[in-house]
Amino acid sequence: MPPATTPRTAADAIDAVRRFNRFYTRRIHILDEAHLRSDFSLAAVRVLYELAHRHAASAAELARELDLDAGYLSRILGDLGRRQLVTRQRADHDARVSRIRLTARGRARYAVLDSRASDDIAALLEPMGDTSQRRLVAAMEAITTLLDDGTTANDRPQNAAPYLLRTHRPGDLGWMVWRHGVLYSDEYGWDEHFEALVARIVSDFVANFDPAHERCWIAERDGENVGSVMAVRHPERPGVAKLRLLLVEPSARGLGIGRRLVDECIRFSRQTGYHTLTLWTNSVLVAARRIYEAAGFQLVHEAPHDEFGHDLIGQTWELSL
Amino acid sequence: MPPATTPRTAADAIDAVRRFNRFYTRRIHILDEAHLRSDFSLAAVRVLYELAHRHAASAAELARELDLDAGYLSRILGDLGRRQLVTRQRADHDARVSRIRLTARGRARYAVLDSRASDDIAALLEPMGDTSQRRLVAAMEAITTLLDDGTTANDRPQNAAPYLLRTHRPGDLGWMVWRHGVLYSDEYGWDEHFEALVARIVSDFVANFDPAHERCWIAERDGENVGSVMAVRHPERPGVAKLRLLLVEPSARGLGIGRRLVDECIRFSRQTGYHTLTLWTNSVLVAARRIYEAAGFQLVHEAPHDEFGHDLIGQTWELSL
DNA sequence: ACAATAAGGTTGACATTGTCATGTGTACGC
């Protein structure tokens, strides 16, 4: 998984889309080959699919839905009818249109095709691992959602939030170390000591984990992690929670994710019974600072330090809950 | 389409993939229509594309790459040749194969097609907004990466050195935590305690780092990390080095990367003056075990443990240098 | 050196798939 290259220009995005089209035209040929092992054409299979998933349909509906030529479709239906897989009868309300339905026979034939296709996909997914599968499915759903709007029916409600928060899963903690390391190196030139600090925090989190009083949130979009934060018990001060490892991927900034993560932390800390939420940050992180200020945090302490390979000013912020 | 749900069962994942296939077969028809406004067939356009993006090709290469019937392709090329868009000449090294190249004319014709296709995609993307565009591209890249490994990769010839080794850079240590967490969870069901252990190892590595006697290697392929290992001083036994965090991505297995990483470790340890190289692993990791055995490591200790949420047998292996 | 075999490419015959124009019957507004 490459660090999801964000397109810099419109041309890059266009290329990426075209590259995907080429990739998927090749691929779809391979994926859709269930029909090759049957005596149905791809078009016929698609028709059968549509019929199996709606009670009855008119030819015009099918043609529109599948983008088939009316004449061509007529012939496909004729053939399916001859093989007694579908019935066609005049619609009551309009003698021009024909109600097309699958016969029991047709339904049975389709079931075979269907399970064969499922098996094919299962074979594709099987060696893949849960994490990858989830990512694949999420990415496919994202594409569908993003492209669907214009052309196909707008029958879907406005998908509410383009991201979701969840607690951590295997791999997430490592992801946090990785992305902190990469982004703070890229954006501020911090060295590996920062990455090591994050690794330490993460490992301590697991070592001392108290599910009732501590939590880690991951912001996920299209199956891809785009943000994180955790709330842990302050090691020395009872009743005080510590917010740590707030991060939002550059590609997902400006959506209010950082804000949302901090809010979630505050809500949790308050509800859990802490009286204070504290955090340590650095003066150079201005975007984060704004979030903390807006949430009501007060700057209580500042001190210069030179970890991470730079002269920095560390800050402690606190919020009374 | 429901708001990006994560699949609960394998069946859900299969359905999701099939849904996407159906969606994209419809969609690709619409996206790829640039060729409809030209006097080239889709297949011909694909051939032109391939030719435009490589210096020259043989018919067999094209047929393989585009999954076209040899006879069909021959005819397409014949037609393109007649229209003076490509030239075909015998290859020097093998009189059976023909070197096929685009002529200047062909290049010009392709450029028109190409820009038309770009315009189409641009029109698709234009109303979309930056964030959505980025999401779309990221999702497409994710799918390509996830699906590409298995099938298309096989077509790729064994290019000489498909990977390179280097020492670690910012982000690499976090990457190691992440991938260890994900892969051991996917493949063996290990829990976050393993991930935390890796994070601890990584953070200790940085805290005590002695560049002259310790090192971390990353295997990189196509700019992507695909493997790792590190050699560190044994904390208690002077003169003993420890090999840790050997990992190879599933997509890059079978290329001898694991072997190579271990060899590198041995070479380094020997050269640095250690007298022994030791490592801790688990009996379930059979692939790794084979590498250690082949490299001459001896099993010196075994003990059951139940970290990581499973009953496991830990093993210590050693090699005299 | 030579036969057997395989690979690259071409061609003819053919099947499948898709397109277009046209025709028939029906619905509907005026």
Place this chain on the structure above:
DNA sequence: GCGTACACATGACAATGTCAACCTTATTGT
């Protein structure tokens, strides 16, 4: 009821894809 639009069917045909036979050149094994 007349004109127009729609649903569907059909004929004619073009485009696309498949298969097997064939020629030529390499490669392999003996």
